[in-house]
Amino acid sequence: NAGVTQTPKFRVLKTGQSMTLLCAQDMNHEYMYWYRQDPGMGLRLIHYSVGEGTTAKGEVPDGYNVSRLKKQNFLLGLESAAPSQTSVYFCASSYSTRKQFFGPGTRLTVL
Amino acid sequence: AQSVAQPEDQVNVAEGNPLTVKCTYSVSGNPYLFWYVQYPNRGLQFLLKYITGDNLVKGSYGFEAEFNKSQTSFHLKKPSALVSDSALYFCAVRDINSGAGSYQLTFGKGTKLSVIP
Numbered sequence: 001n002a003g004v005t006q007t008p009k010f011r012v013l014k015t016g017q018s019m020t021l022l023c024a025q026d027m028n029h030e031y032m033y034w035y036r037q038d039p040g041m042g043l044r045l046i047h048y049s050v051g052e053g054t055t056a057k058g059e060v061p062d063g064y065n066v067s068r069l070k071k072q073n074f075l076l077g078l079e080s081a082a083p084s085q086t087s088v089y090f091c092a093s094s095y096s097t098r099k100q101f102f103g104p105g106t107r108l109t110v111l
Numbered sequence: 112a113q114s115v116a117q118p119e120d121q122v123n124v125a126e127g128n129p130l131t132v133k134c135t136y137s138v139s140g141n142p143y144l145f146w147y148v149q150y151p152n153r154g155l156q157f158l159l160k161y162i163t164g165d166n167l168v169k170g171s172y173g174f175e176a177e178f179n180k181s182q183t184s185f186h187l188k189k190p191s192a193l194v195s196d197s198a199l200y201f202c203a204v205r206d207i208n209s210g211a212g213s214y215q216l217t218f219g220k221g222t223k224l225s226v227i228p
Contacts, residue, residue, distance in 0.1 A: 004154075035218075040120075042201060042220040043155075058215065090154055099145065100216065102154035 001026050004103035006091050012109045013081045021076040021106050023091030029101075031094045032074040033058075034066060036087040037105075043090065049074055081110045113138045113206045117219035124192045125227050132187040132222045134202030143205040144185040145216065146176055150198045158200075161185060172196070192226045199223050 004025045013019055023032065030051050035043040035058075045058030049068040063085060065077045074093075078085060086109050092100040114137045124130045136142055143162055147155040159170025166178045176187045185202060200223075203216040 033215075040220060043218040045215055045217075048215065092155075099157040099160060100155075102147075102156070104154045105152075 003027065004091055004093055004101050006089075006103040006106050008106060009104070010107050012111065013078075014111050015082060017081050018077070018079050019081065019108075020078075021089055021091075021108075023074045023076070023093075023103060024072055025074075025091075025093040025101070026072065027093060027095070027101065028071070029093035029095050030071075031096070031100075032068065033092045033094075033100065034064070034074065034076045035090045035092065036060065037090060038087050046076065046089075081108075083110045086110045113142075113204050113217045115202050115204050115217055115219040117200075117202055117222045119222050120220075121223045121225065123225045123227060126194055127191050130189050130192040130196070130224065130226070132200050132202075132224060134185045134187065134219060135183050136185060136202070136204040137183060138204060138206040141207045142185075143207060144176075144178065145203040145205075146170065146174070146185075146187050147201045147203065147218075148198050149201065149221075155201060158187070192224075194226045194228050197224055197226045 007022045033048040034046040044060045047066040049055045052071040055066045067075045089106045091103040094100040116135045145160045146158040149155045159168050161168045161178045169175045199221045201221050202219040
């Protein structure tokens with residue numbers, strides 16, 4: 001099992017550009033999450049999904065959109081990137097209240 | 112609302128000495144508590160969790176944590192630190208009563224552990 005995978009691993013964008021981050025899990029988990037990690041801030045939840053076709057806002061959703069068209073995939077979109085979105089993005093998945101499994105992260109820089 | 116505090120940004124300990132990484136939490140109901148570890152340029156790895164039962168929870172790599180309801184704490188401990196334990200440690204909490212369909216974890220800001228040879 002690959003667990004949780006994220007693509008791409010690194011990306012540099014210019015302000016105003018758009019991009020999509022892909023998260024995939026092969027553990028048949030119902031729940032998937034997108035976090036951002038910033039120095040001194042810990043992890044903050046952007047959006048999450050409790051099942052295929054459903055999404056919900058987390059703590060810091062502004063400027064991001066998500067989609068969960070397939071159970072195994074959770075996409076995070078930035079429609080118009082801003083320098084404040086420079087961060088490391090982590091995807092995670094879980095089965096119910098059990099532990100969350102994290103992907104390796106995507107390092108995004110917005111110039 | 113749920114919250115987690117890790118009062119120490121950094122903890123330094125000599126190899127072979129016991130280590131403690133502190134965590135306190137706030138929830139309106141009963142908590143689910145977790146510890147995760149992050150090595151440089153890696154994702155978070157699960158160490159241990161408290162759901163219910165014994166207050167002393169044992170986890171991966173020789174780590175353990177003690178749940179103290181009266182002090183609302185969940186400190187991470189290890190009897191003898193290794194240099195390889197050097198990493199960033201995150202405490203996380205979820206309120207059991209946070210509502211159906213909501214499985215959000217709230218993370219602390221992290222504590223950097225440095226084990227000195």
